[in-house]
Amino acid sequence: MKKILILGAGIYQVPLIKIAKELGIYTIVASIHGNYPGFEIADKVYYENTTDYRKILSIARREEIDGIVTAGTDVAVITIGKVCDALGLRGLSFEAAEFATDKLLMKQCYEKYGVRSAKFRRVSFDDPNYANIIADLTLPVMFKSVDSSGSRGIVKVDSPSEYDHARNIVLENTRSDYFIVEEYIxxxxxxxxxxxxxxxxxxxxxxxxxxxxxxxxxxxxxxxxxxxxxxxxxxxxxxxxxxxxxxxxxxxxxxxxxxxxxxxxxxxxxxxxxxxxxxxxxxxxxxxxxxxxxxxxxxxxxxxxxxxxxxxxxxxxxPNASMLLVSDRDGVIVSQENRNAPDPDIVEVQFDHRPGDAVHKFRVGPHRIGHVITKGKSLDDAVSLLHKALDNITIEVE
Ligand SMILES: Nc1ncnc2c1ncn2[C@@H]1O[C@H](COP(=O)(O)OP(=O)(O)O)[C@@H](O)[C@H]1O
Ligand SMILES: [Mg+2]
CATH class of the missing domain: 3.30.470.20 (ATP-grasp fold, B domain)
Structure with missing residues (x-):
């Protein structure tokens, strides 16, 4: 039996775990503790941080895995590169993973190889005169943490008076001692x-x-x-x-x-x-x-x-279309109802939570509370069905 190590146990990894099992592959999931749906369906679980590549590599070695993979998140990509290189598995290399998860390295790749991308500068957090370094960029600009994802630590700045505030938001969302500033497109x-x-x-x-x-x-x-x-x-x-x-x-x-x-x-x-x-x-x-x-x-x-x-x-x-279900307030789910009649073109209505679960007012991707996916003969059909389907879904949060 082949063995696969799936990094993460959240909603974006659940379909990976399910299909791997259907293919007759032994599924090992690694994730930090939490209320994650993947734990229940995996064949084996390791409660480890997926960014801790030493720990994950030792699990991969011990389990003699045939492959390592994730979906929907950048967090574990660096570990995948590390493990693939160390064990000769098929997947992206550590170097590629570094480029893919560090926005400065990525931008430097683009600059070097002539990929069209916003003009940028590297800025050190300990540089008191950083405004000089970015003075030749045209406003507005984006202040960006190099190692975060899901729009965390990404701040649009319209005037120099906002620089320090934006810098501090980036600082709260990074482990790096530098960040990048790039022109807003x-x-x-x-x-x-x-x-x-x-x-x-x-x-x-x-x-x-x-x-x-x-x-x-x-x-x-x-x-x-x-x-x-x-x-x-x-x-x-x-x-x-x-x-x-x-x-x-x-x-x-x-x-x-x-x-x-x-x-x-x-x-x-x-x-x-x-x-x-x-x-x-x-x-x-x-x-x-x-x-x-x-x-x-x-x-x-x-x-x-x-x-x-x-x-x-x-x-x-x-043609197909999808939309997240979100909450307009912080609170607890009181009820959730899908009043859509079964329709082969409503491909999926998913609620991420159960009544009683605490949810956030939507600001970033992880605040999602579900999704709806539709398809159709034309994109217009798929999109209008999406809106119809959304109208027939109520999630009450108090
Ligand atoms: N240079 C830019 N010009 C305009 N919008 C930007 C720029 N950079 C980022 N954004 C906006 O911020 C979002 C998040 O930025 P991104 O670099 O993709 O970081 P993340 O890893 O958090 O997704 C983008 O999806 C886009 O809406
Ligand atoms: Mg992005």
């Missing part, structure tokens, strides 16, 4: 899911993002296809491929964040794992395969056929 945010196997991009699937405008943009939903002019689509694919090469990403899923400005795609960042917020599901529905299965199979060393004949970023898949 005013445009439309979108993304792409992709997969690279043995150096070959198996697909690039651009998707639209529904963004919640809080302190920064937080993605709350997605849709595909994302209609783009052919030249723009080609440029986006080119930027993604160049960024993936620059970061040496291989044998991993790719989650790309872009901003489209004046018909040009700017790369915000690439992650070396599949996206959160229903993005793996978006890929599965669009192409008609189980994306989690592909991810698991590659991780345990199989050469996987993605069977995508329509070109790298074909626009002829199954």
């Amino acid at each position: 005013e445009g439309e945010e979108f993304g792409a899911q992709a997969f690279v196997q043995d150096g070959k991009l198996e697909f690039i699937l651009p998707h639209g993002d529904y963004v919640f405008k809080g302190d920064t943009g937080v993605p709350v939903g997605h849709f595909a296809p994302y209609e783009l002019d052919p030249e723009i689509l080609e440029d986006a694919g080119h930027q993604l491929a160049a960024a993936a090469r620059a970061m040496q990403l291989d044998n991993c899923a790719i989650n790309a964040d872009f901003i489209l400005k004046d018909g040009k795609t700017y790369v915000l960042e690439l992650g070396g794992r599949s996206g959160a917020t229903c993005l793996a599901e978006l890929v599965s529905i669009y192409y008609g395969f189980d994306y989690y299965e592909k991810i698991v199979r590659v991780a345990i060393g199989e050469k996987v056929d993605f069977g995508i004949s329509s070109g790298l970023s074909g626009q002829d898949g199954v």
